[in-house]
Amino acid sequence: MAARREVEIVALHVSPVHAYEGRPSDGPRPDPEPVSRDEVVVRAGLGIVGDRYFNHPAHRNAAVTxxxxxxxxxxxxxxxxxxxxxxxxxxxxDSLARGTVFRLDSGDGPVRFEVHRPASPCAWMDTVIAPGAFKALRGKGGIRCVPLDDGVLRSGTAELTMVST
Structure with a gap:
């Protein structure tokens, strides 16, 4: 039986553009619309609808971070x-290994994700968070996943189930 527990989805981010391009000293590119969402629509194998990596061939296995x-x-x-x-x-x-599958259910049904690789931080973290953040976030920058199901994620309490490791 899979282990289930409660987690919190603190924030959801969707942006059609990549804001951290160029030199950090020039500052991030402004987002054309607010990036914070209360809910996001996930499509299996494609990512989050409206995000810059949705159905992007180079990010198909890493579309959701x-x-x-x-x-x-x-x-x-x-x-x-x-x-x-x-x-x-x-x-x-960050403790999840490549190939691990987990399921999140924030009230609209479960959505499974498969871990593919770390989401390494970039030098921009020193500019947008604080000096030293880039180095401090190494190994703690998150993960890149492929969604295995269509569904919806909402901010707030969610049930996490580890499906396979």
Missing amino acids: FITAESLAPWPVDPLVARRNVVVREFDV
Whole structure:
């Protein structure tokens, strides 16, 4: 039987553009619309509807990114600044191995995700979070996943089930 527990989806991020391009000293590109969402629509094998990596061939196996809120806790920043799609609390995503499948259900039915690789931080973290954040987030920058089901994720309490490791 799979282990189930409660976690919190702290923030959901969807952006049609990549804001952290170029030189950090020039500052991030402004988003054409607010990135914070109360809910997101997930499509199996494609990602999050409206996100810059949705159905992008180079990111098909890494279209949805997760980070744990605890990784950002040392800094008083908006959790969306890390530009990960799903920010969760009480779920150590960085400890998950490639190929691990987990399921999140925030009230609209379960959505499974398969871990494919780490979501490594970039030098922009020193600019948008704080000096030293880039180095401090190594190994804690989150994960990149492929969604295995269509569904909806909502901010708030969710049930997490580890399907396979």
